[in-house]
Amino acid sequence: MCCPAAPQRSALLATLRQARKAPRPRVQGTDRRGQIFILGRIDGTDASSAREGFTKKLRHVPALLRKTLTYDRGKEMAEHERLAERLAIRVFFADPYSPWPRGTNENTNELLRQYLPKGMDLSGYTQRELNAIAHRLNTRPRKCLDFATPLEVYAQLRHHSPVALGT
Numbered sequence: 001m002c003c004p005a006a007p008q009r010s011a012l013l014a015t016l017r018q019a020r021k022a023p024r025p026r027v028q029g030t031d032r033r034g035q036i037f038i039l040g041r042i043d044g045t046d047a048s049s050a051r052e053g054f055t056k057k058l059r060h061v062p063a064l065l066r067k068t069l070t071y072d073r074g075k076e077m078a079e080h081e082r083l084a085e086r087l088a089i090r091v092f093f094a095d096p097y098s099p100w101p102r103g104t105n106e107n108t109n110e111l112l113r114q115y116l117p118k119g120m121d122l123s124g125y126t127q128r129e130l131n132a133i134a135h136r137l138n139t140r141p142r143k144c145l146d147f148a149t150p151l152e153v154y155a156q157l158r159h160h161s162p163v164a165l166g167t
Helices: 006-015 047-058 080-087 100-112 127-138 150-159
Strands: 068-071 090-093
Touching: 047 080, 068 080, 068 100, 080 090, 100 127, 127 150
Parallel strands: 068 090
Antiparallel strands: none
16 A cells, blocks of 8 residues: 555655756767857857956955866866966866766756756846856755855855955
8 A cells, every 4th residue: 555645755756856867878970079068157268268257256266265176178278377377276177078076066067957957058048147046056055065055165264264355
């Protein structure tokens, strides 16, 4: 005999993030390197635009909290040496087809895809809408942060940083 909660449980399980579509096979012979599938609010998708965009956003992070940047091997990071020099950080590149060293990044991508599926053109979104999505993700408790939110942890780290906050 089935318990009365079973239909409700299966409905809840179906809504979980882990319920994914079947993977699609990659088309043979298509080189996807250099293509940017999620276009953000950066003027252009070339290396200098990426460097300027990263510089603009990361310069507000205290130096003690921005020591490294790990990135994939996209062509937009061709000016990584200038970015590293400008921000006094070290830039690392992940090995291709090896997502496991970038667990936080991969998890964040999965969370982001709840709102913005892979391949979506962001030009139909306003900056206000994108900021709202970022706020929802940054105020979502994470198990790896002992159920604190990323925003709480970042605020705590900034508060205890011995450098001036106006960097």
